[in-house]
Amino acid sequence: MSDASQSLIQFMLSDIDGTRQQIEALGITLPTVAFNGANIINPDGSLLKAHRINAAAARTSLELFASEAVAVWVFADDQWLLLNPEGDYVDHERNTLGYDFVHVASFDDYLDRIDKIVAASKDFELLKRLEVKLNPLIAESALAARSQSYYLDVTALDANKGTALETLADALGVPLAHTAAIGDAGNDVAMFLRAGLSIAMGQAEVGVKTQANYVTDSNADDGLARAIERYILPR
Numbered sequence: 001m002s003d004a005s006q007s008l009i010q011f012m013l014s015d016i017d018g019t020r021q022q023i024e025a026l027g028i029t030l031p032t033v034a035f036n037g038a039n040i041i042n043p044d045g046s047l048l049k050a051h052r053i054n055a056a057a058a059r060t061s062l063e064l065f066a067s068e069a070v071a072v073w074v075f076a077d078d079q080w081l082l083l084n085p086e087g088d089y090v091d092h093e094r095n096t097l098g099y100d101f102v103h104v105a106s107f108d109d110y111l112d113r114i115d116k117i118v119a120a121s122k123d124f125e126l127l128k129r130l131e132v133k134l135n136p137l138i139a140e141s142a143l144a145a146r147s148q149s150y151y152l153d154v155t156a157l158d159a160n161k162g163t164a165l166e167t168l169a170d171a172l173g174v175p176l177a178h179t180a181a182i183g184d185a186g187n188d189v190a191m192f193l194r195a196g197l198s199i200a201m202g203q204a205e206v207g208v209k210t211q212a213n214y215v216t217d218s219n220a221d222d223g224l225a226r227a228i229e230r231y232i233l234p235r
Contacts, residue, residue, distance in 0.1 A: 037164035051159035162190030
């Protein structure tokens with residue numbers, strides 16, 4: 001990151017979902033994006049902007065997920081809420097977030113202020129089917145998209161990384177043509193479509209790669225650093 005800093009490139013993290021360790025480790029002093037763009041957070045942890053899920057769309061999503069073999073999580077009030085502590089990927093998410101869940105009996109008390117809903121499952125094909133089934137039901141106010149092969153996320157319609165990129169660029173006075181987006185998931189495509197330069201990580205699905213200007217190496221092969229060196233610093 002030192003080369004990027006010396007070249008006056010402003011680097012921001014997208015979709016940190018509450019994890020502060022990455023910000024501190026990289027020395028980032030700009031706003032960051034969480035929950036697929038639902039929250040934009042200042043470096044001091046305060047909320048710059050929030051897009052929350054419409055209560056009716058949240059209820060529709062939760063009712064559908066409750067009828068399927070998926071673990072269901074809700075992010076609201078700066079907390080990770082869940083019904084089943086033994087569900088798929090709980091340990092993985094705890095390690096990723098750096099904080100623990102709050103076990104609740106129901107999500108009903110949070111319906112009017114949900115940042116993100118997640119359906120987690122080891123059945124990747126099930127999540128694909130649920131994505132197709134849910135979107136027509138919530139299309140007027142929310143969006144379902146897989147952030148990983150094992151996570152199906154539901155956020156407000158305006159809570160996408162493309163809108164977040166526009167908000168951040170405007171706040172910093174940077175033209176969108178001078179921005180670059182790097183990602184590996186389906187929910188990164190909205191960001192690719194707005195950025196001046198888009199780069200897909202090597203581990204991304206083919207459908208994501210086809211939406212990017214370039215494809216870099218995978219995480220395992222230092223793809224992010226290589227993308228900055230090959231495609232961003234030379235500009």
